[in-house]
Each structure stands twice: as structure tokens, then as C-alpha cells.
Amino acid sequence: MTAFPYFIEVDAGLKAATQMMERHGIRHLPVKDGDQLIGVVSDRDIKRAKRELHVSDIVVRETYIVNLTERLDSVLLHLAQRHIGCALVVKEGRLAGIFTTTDACRVFGEYLRSLFPTEPGDDVA
DSSP states (O other), rough: EEEOOOOOOOOHHHHHHHHHHHHTTOOOOEEEETTTEEEEHHHHHHHHOOSSSBBHHHSSSSSEETTTTTTHHHHHHHHHOOOSSSSEEEEEEEEEEEHHHHHHHHHHHHHHHHSSSOTTTTTOO
């Protein structure tokens, strides 16, 4: 999970969202309306937009939002079953982080590596 992720206001332009995502090397950007978390935009959503729009025009409002205490297995299964790219993580109703499928792959890869460490010379061509 990326703690305290960057976010953008719903009335911002897509150009500002694109610049923020490029500057920070991210593909999902939580969207807020004041203090309220209302959704997420992805780099794919922005690339599909044909003209200069605002974040409010493409924000996905049916966003998967989970509490910080939610079990990881439940989050992973929900992401996989619904083909969702990220979960917005909240603590006491406030944005605390974002957990993406890339985070899931990294965590699982590290877990597998801890179970099955490679020996020097075990590299596969």
C-alpha cells in the first residue's frame, strides 16, 4: 500500500491530473471533493478521454474503498473477482493509502522469495 497517496480535487482539469501522475510515476489517483473521498481516476481513463475534460467528467465513483483493518485476503479476492486495479484505504473515514494490483504482485513476489530463496548460480536463462 502507498500510504498518504497523492490525490486530486474533482474540479481539476485532466491535464493537471496527467501531470501529477507523470511527475510521481503513478497510475491511479484518488479524487476528493473537499474532505470527501469520492472516487479514483486511472491513467487508462485519462488516455481514453478525447478532449480536455475535468476529473469530474471521468471519475469512477463506484470505487472500492476499504478500511485499514480489512483483511488482505478479502481485499485481494475482491480486486481479482471484480477486475479492479486498486482499493482506496481509509482510516476513520479519511484517505490513508491506496493499494494497487502492482502492490499485490510485489507483496506476493516478496513472500514467495522468502519461502523459496534463490541460491547463487540458480539463475534461469
